[in-house]
Amino acid sequence: MRSFRSPRGLMVLVLMMVMALVLAACGSTPAAAPTAAPAPEATDVPTEATEETAPAETTPTEAPPVSTERLRLSFGGGPVGGVFQVYADTLAIIVADADPNLEITAEGTGGSAENLRSTNSGDFQFGIVYAGDVALGAAGELPQDPTQYTNVLAVAPLYGGVIHLVVSERSGIQSVADLPGKRIALGNAGSGAALSAERYFTHMGLIDQVQVEYLGYSQAASAMGDGQLDGFWILAGFPNASVTEATTITSIRLIDVYNPGVEGGFFEAYPFYSARSLVGGAYTGVDEDVPSFQDTALWVTNVDVPDDVVYNALKTVFGDEGMSRLRAAHPSASEVALENGITGIGSRLHPGAVRFWEEQGVTIPDELK
Secondary structure, eight states: HHHHHHHHHHHHHHHHHHHHHHHHHHHHSHHHHHHHHGGGOOSSSHHHHHHHHHHHHHHHHHHHHOOSSSEEEEEEEOSTTSSHHHHHHHHHHHHHOTTTEEEEEOOOOOOHHHHHHHHTTOOOOOOEEHHHHHHHHHTOBBBBBBOTTTTEEEEEEEEEEEEEEEEEEGTTTTTTGTTTTTTEEEESSTSSSHHHHHHHHHHHTOTTTSEEEEEOOEEEEEEHHHTTSHHHHEEESSHHHHHHHHHHHHHHEEEOOOOHHTTHHHHHHHHTOOEEETTTTTTTTTTTTTHHHHHHHEEEEEETTTHHHHHHHHHHHTHHHHHHHHHHGGGGGGGGOOTTTTTTTOOOHHHHHHHHHHHOOOOOOOOOO
């Protein structure tokens, strides 16, 4: 700074000396000449600049900078080509594009349960996990897993993952009561679909009566078409490509899992599930609505992720550009909306998310903070 200012000061001094000599020689007082000298004082210019830049200094209080250091984060998604992975890829890009200090990698995973465990451990900073798995995981009530996953905090609800119990017409299955002895695929082992199916079948007293297989959706659709399965269970955004795929191979039927669940007290035991219909006409051969239920796919984060990172990520995603990009990525993103608030979240939110949602006028119960 000194090397920049000293030549300037010397020039000002020389100029003033020259002007003094001119004035002394001429004995006159020109109106313009004396007023030129104060201009280089620069006291007015920095004052104006300070006044103009003052709002910029206060802007970070509205959207604080993430960090002066570059942060590398991981975002847990799902199987390649699955809805979870589409969301993880898209959210990672939207958030990272808005902040040059962030580098976010979307990781392919087995789905909800793996994302829960990896986000809890800090291997992932963000992930997508079903609300039911978050709630039961925090309580240490996941199947054969007493670990309490308390480091996973909610950020925002995304979309409803809807249960499909898809069976072939030739299986003869008309209702849940017809499942004993049938070969049913529950999804990939450890996935959100498999956990929800195990939860449902166990509560309904069917888990030991069904011939359980663990297969991914597309593989299950093919196996059912070949007659190796009687049906398969799906927890995914609606409509689902694998169900559509199954209709091209064989005639299908969708089974009502909601009403038997009501009668069996399933939703009293697991209140994070909510009713939702599989709308008729979405799949070939299924013309009528079929009662079902859904679990909400949540955007979650690790407890140690800085508050400002979470807050700024939410502001970016729920901005006009962010929502446009998200909805272009998958049809189910039409369900993602600011006005939905924290609907579907029954577990604690990250402090950065609390700040964001309260700014939107959402009332957050104390038990979720």
